[in-house]
Amino acid sequence: MKLSIWQRRCLALCVAGLPFMAHAGELNGAELAVWWGIPFAGMLLSIALMPLLAPIFWHHHYGKVTAAWALAFLVPFAAVFGVGAAGAGVAHALVAEYIPFVILLTALFTVAGGIFVQGNLHGSPGTNTAILALGAVLASFMGTTGASMLLIRPLIRANDNRKHVAHVVVFFIFIVSNVGGSLTPLGDPPLFLGFLKGVEFFWTVRHIFPETLFMLGSLLAIFYALDSWYWRKREELLPRDPTPDTRGIRLQGQVNLLLLAVVVGFVLLSGIWKSSVVFDVAGTPVALPSLVRDIGLIAVTLVSLAVTPRAVHEANQFGWGPMQEVAKLFAGIFLTIIPVIAMLKAGVDGPFSAVVRAVTRPDGTPDPAMYFWATGALSSFLDNAPTYLVFFNTAGGDPAVLMTTLAPTLAAVSAGAVFMGANTYIGNAPNLMVKAIAEDRGVKMPSFFGYMAWSGCVLIPLFIVMTFIWFR
Template sequence: MKISRRVAACLMALAAVLPSAAMAAEIDGSTLAVWWGVPFAGILLSIALMPLLAPIFWHHHFGKVAAGWALAFLVPFAVVFGPAAAGASFVHALVAEYIPFVILLTALFTVAGGIYIRGNLHGSPGLNTAILAIGAVLASFMGTTGASMLMIRPLIRANDNRKHVTHVVVFFIFIVSNAGGSLTPLGDPPLFLGFLKGVDFFWTIGHIFPETLFLIGTLLALFFVLDSWYYHRREEVLKVDPTPDTKAIGFDGKVNFALLAVVVALVLMSGVWKSSVSFTVAGAEVGLPGLVRDVGLILVTLVSLRVTPRQVHEDNQFSWGPMQEVAKLFAGIFLTIVPVIAMLKAGVNGPFGAIVSAVTRPDGSPDPAMYFWASGALSSFLDNAPTYLVFFNTAGGDPAVLMTTLAPTLAAISAGSVFMGANSYIGNAPNMMVKAIAEDRGVKMPSFFGYMLWSGGILVPLFIVMTFIWFR
C-alpha cells in the first residue's frame, strides 16, 4: 500500500508540473507503434496468469503489479513525448474516466451491500433460474453493476448448501452482469454513451429486444438443465444447511432502495442535463452535470454507510475487499489502455487500421456482422464504453442516420459491446466484482482462462447463431 501511495504521489506531482491547464490529453494514435500496447497486454496477462502461478504473491501485491504496468507505459511515454504530455494523459484518464467510474461502482457496491434479503432461500434449479431472470430484468433499469451487487449475495447464500456453485456464478455473470443490461441506457455504459450522443432512450429496447430475449432465454434454459443435473447428483445437497430457517423472507436495510433510486436518477440526470459550465483540470474537461452526479454519488455512499444498521452489513458479510481489488486493477487498466484506445481512434490510419477496415464491405457500406464481432471482440478485453464510441464514429457518428438508415449497424454495435463483455472477467466491471465477492464467500471460481473456456463453449456458439439470424 505504501508503494502504491508513493507511485500515486509521484504521478500527481508529474501532473502538477504541466505548463498549461489547457494542455490537450488527446494522443494522435496514428503516430504510435503497436508496442505501446505492451503494458496493457502485460496487465491482462498478469490478471490471467499470476493468480495461477503465484497466488500468494498476487493476493498481497496485485496493486503493486498494476502500478508497475502503469509506470511501464507512463515513464517511457514521458521520455518520448515529454512530461507534460504524460502528465496530461494521466490526469485525463484519472479525472475524466477513472474517478467517475470508481465513484459510481463504490456507490452501487455500498448501497446494494446495505440491502439484506433475510430468510433462507433454498437454491433449487427453479429458484436459481428465477433469481437470474429477475436479475436480468433489473439490470436494464438499475445497471448491470447495481443488479449484480444486489442479487449476487442472496444467490450465493441460497446455494451455500450445494457442493457445486461455480456454474451458478458463471451464468450469473453471463446473464445479470452483462446481457441483462442491453435494453436501456441505464443498463450498461456503452448504451449510456450512445444516449449522450443522441440515440433515443427507447431505441435499443425497440431494436435489439429479440436478440436479448433469445440470448437470455437460451442461457436460462441451459442453466436450468445444467443446474438440475448437478442438483440431482448424489450428495450434491449438504445434510446440514449453513443458513438455518429462522427468519421470514424479507428485506433489511430498506432505506437503501430509496438511495438506489437516487443513484439511478443522478446517472440519468447527468445524461439529460445540458450545461455550458465546465472546469478544466490539466486539459481534462469536467462538466457541471458530471460533477454534480459524482458529488451526489459520494453523498449517497456516505448516507448509506451512516443509516444502514451494522447488523445488516454483518449479515451480508460486507467488506471492502472486492471493491479495493477492482479499484486497484482498473486503475492500471484505465491508464495502460490510453494508447490502445488512441490507436483504435486513429481508424484506418492507425496500427489497428485492419480492424477498422474489416467492418466495411467492398461497396463501402457497413457490414453489421463484422461490426457485431469487432465491437464485441474488443469489448471482451477493452473498456466496452470507448470501444462502442470508436465503432459508433466509424459508422458515421450521426445518430439520426444510425437510428434509421443504418439501424442494423447500430444494433450490431450495441449488441456486440454489451453481450460480449461477458467473454472475460475484464470485459465489464461487474464481472470482476462478482468474482471477488464469490471468492470471498468461499466459491472456487475459474481462472481467467478457465472462465474463457466457459464463455467460449457457451456464449460464442450463441453469438454465431445470432449473427446468422440478425446481423447478416
C-alpha cells in the same frame, strides 16, 4: 517548506509544460508507432494472466504492477511529447472518464452492500429460475456487480441442501453478472463509458432489447430444463438442509432501495439536463450536469455508509477490497489506453489499420458481425470496459454518428462487450467475485477451462444465432 533540487526541477518542468496542456487533445494517432500500445496490452495481459499464473504475487502487488505499466507509458510519452502534453492527457483521462466511472461504481457497490436478503428459500428449479430472472432485471439498474453481490449468497443458501450447485452459479454468472446488465449505462461498465462518451441513456435499451430478450429467455429456459433434470434425480437432495427455515423473506437495509433510486435519478439527470455552464479542469471541459451527478453520487455513498446498520454490512461480508482493486486497475487502464485510442481514431492511416480493415467491409462501411465477434473475443479474455472503448473508437468514436448512421455497429459493440464478458471468469469483474464467494461457501466450481466448456456449449451457439438474426 524547503524543496530538494529534484523537487524544484520537477516543479519547473511542470510549470513549463502548463502552456501546452491545451494541445494534448490534438495528439495525432497516425504519427504514433504501434509500440505505444505495449503498456496497454501489458496492463490487460497482466489482469488476464497473473491471477492464474502467480495468484499470490498478484494479490499482494497488483497495484505496483498497474503503476509500473502506467509509468511505462507516461515517462516515454512525457520525454517525447513534453510534460505538458502528458499532464493534459492524464488530466483528461482522469476528469472526463476515470473519476466519474469510479464514482458510479462506488455508489452502486456501497448501496448494494447495504441491502441484505434474510431468510431461506428452497432451491427448486422454479425458485432458482425466478431468482436468476430477478437478478437479470436488477442488473440493469443496480449494476451487474451490485445485483451479483445482492443475490449470490441467498441463491447459494437456497441450494445448500442440494448435491449439484455448480451449474446454478455458472448460469448466475451468465445471466446476472453479464447479460442482465445490457440495457442501461448503470448495468455494466462498458455502457457507462459509452454514456460518458455521449451515448444517450436509453439508446441501448431501444437498440439491443430484442437481443437481450433472446439471450435471457434462452438462458433461463436452458437453465430450467437442466436444473429440472438434476432435481428429478432421487439422490439430488441432502438428508438435512444446513440452513434453518424462517418465516418468509425479509430485506434489511431497505433505505438503500431509496438510495438506489436516487443513483438512477442522478445519472438520468446528467443525460437529460443540458446546460451551457462548463468548467475548465486542467484543459478538460466539465459540464455542470456531470458535476452535479458526481457530487450527488458521492453524497449517496456517504449517506448509505452512515445509515446502513453495521449488522447488515457484516451479514453481507461488506468490505472495500473489491472496489479498491477495481479502482487501481482501471487507473492503469485509463492511462495506458490514451495512445491506443488516438491510433484507432486515425483509422486506416494509423498503425492499427489492419484492425480497422478486419472489421470493415470492402465498400468501407463497418461490418457489425465482425465488430460483435471482435469486441466479444477480446472481452472474453480482457476486461470488457476498455475493449468497448477500443472498438467504440475504431468505429470513429463520434457518438452522434454511432447512434444514428452506424447504429447497428454500436449495437454490435455493446452486445459483444456485455454478453461475451460471460465467456470466461476474467471477462467481467463480477465473474471472479461470484466464483470466489461460491467456493468460500463450499461450492465446487469448474476450473478456468471447465467454465469455458460451459460457456462454449451454452453461450457460443446463442451468439452464432444472434449474428445471423441481428448482425448480418
